[in-house]
Amino acid sequence: MNSLQQIAAFADTAKHGSFAAAARETGSAPSTLAKAVARLEQRLGVKLFHRTTRQVSLTADGERLFHRCQRLLVEVDELQADAAGVRASPSGTLRIDMPIVLGRRLVMPLLAQLAREHPELALDVRLQDGYVDLVKEGIDVAIRVGELSDSTLVSRRIGSQSMVLVGSPAYLTGRGVPRRLEQLALHDALIFRMPSTGKDRPWRFRRKGEDVELRPESRVRVNDGEGLVHAALLGQGLAQLPDYFVREELARGQLVEVLPGLRPPPIPVSVVYPGARLVPQRVRVFVDALVGLEV
Structure with missing residues (x-):
């Protein structure tokens, strides 16, 4: 298994918290993922996971690698999409995190419209008022109210809240x-x-x-x-x-x-997403639609 596949196996395992859960999501065997991660650890000379019989948790070295490799994997997905000629048509699952009331009242109608316009687009919507780590939770895009503190995220102001x-x-x-x-x-x-x-x-x-x-x-x-x-x-x-x-x-x-x-x-309202040279088309269309939203 090549280096990129090993990194992907590591990222999937980190995201789901166990080899078994990651295997179910990706259609691989748990042993295949475990061996790929072990080879990656051997090649890098660091331990990436603390392992138990039921789950795994990231070491400090694993945390650093997980945050950095997300950008790489997003770009690889986009390169594959470009090669397949599907960049113009948003597809896949758009994972969104946003405040409860703002999401229900203002953003859900917009998402319904996007779903009608793009039948290959699936939605995974999380409504909550607390902040989450977008990279660690596998979130594509989030809406946040207030001044932003995470400089690793790309942000775009979409309105303000009085x-x-x-x-x-x-x-x-x-x-x-x-x-x-x-x-x-x-x-x-x-x-x-x-x-x-x-x-x-x-x-x-x-x-x-x-x-x-x-x-x-x-x-x-x-x-x-x-x-x-x-x-x-x-x-x-x-x-x-x-x-x-x-x-x-x-x-x-x-x-x-x-x-x-x-x-x-007024308090600023922004849309944020992990930084990358190539932003998935599903994220682009959502962000562009949000800019015209009346907050």
């Missing part, structure tokens, strides 16, 4: 409408607990050209955006949410924006 402070008419009738930031201390706060960190997301505002951050006391914390919307609809207090979470509720008068003149600066 934050609005809202409350139900019944709550505001009973407790009064705050006119200044200082009056928020007199109100019940509904707080979003960020799944990625487990920490409370602070309320942010912009007053007279300066950013203001508040961390109000709260009896109600929710780690799901739609759950936070429902808490506000039930009159449990004030909540700060992305505007697209509550567009319909605001339009119907079920929620009312509070302190609209103190909205914080």
Whole structure:
């Protein structure tokens, strides 16, 4: 087995966590993959996996090789696609990771349209609010909200997210409408607990050209955006949410924006994917479609 096949066997095993699982996915025998990895380890002079009877885990050397070889394998797949003349037609499985509410409300309709336009394209959609390692999890592309910290990923901004402070008419009738930031201390706060960190997301505002951050006391914390919307609809207090979470509720008068003149600066929304000279066509068409998305 040549070097490239050995690297592919290693990457498949690392991705699935065992020789047996990787063999089922690739249609190979577990012993074939194990021998290929053993030859690669012997050739490189390093141990790539910690092995048990049921699973394998990457060593530090294995982690480094796994991250680097992903780019190589993507490029090989694209070269093969070019040689086969299928680059113009997106095909294969597009693996996407994106925030739950943004994905459900804004991106799923776009994906449905892409599936209709490209019958050879399959979708593997993961909706979650925490960040994942795209390379390690085998994700093609992800949508992320906020400033980006991973410089190894290619990024493209697709829009921005405005934050609005809202409350139900019944709550505001009973407790009064705050006119200044200082009056928020007199109100019940509904707080979003960020799944990625487990920490409370602070309320942010912009007053007279300066950013203001508040961390109000709260009896109600929710780690799901739609759950936070429902808490506000039930009159449990004030909540700060992305505007697209509550567009319909605001339009119907079920929620009312509070302190609209103190909205914080919009938060960037970006699409990210592992860097490579040759990007799969399935990723290209998805990214191009996202650019026209109204976030």
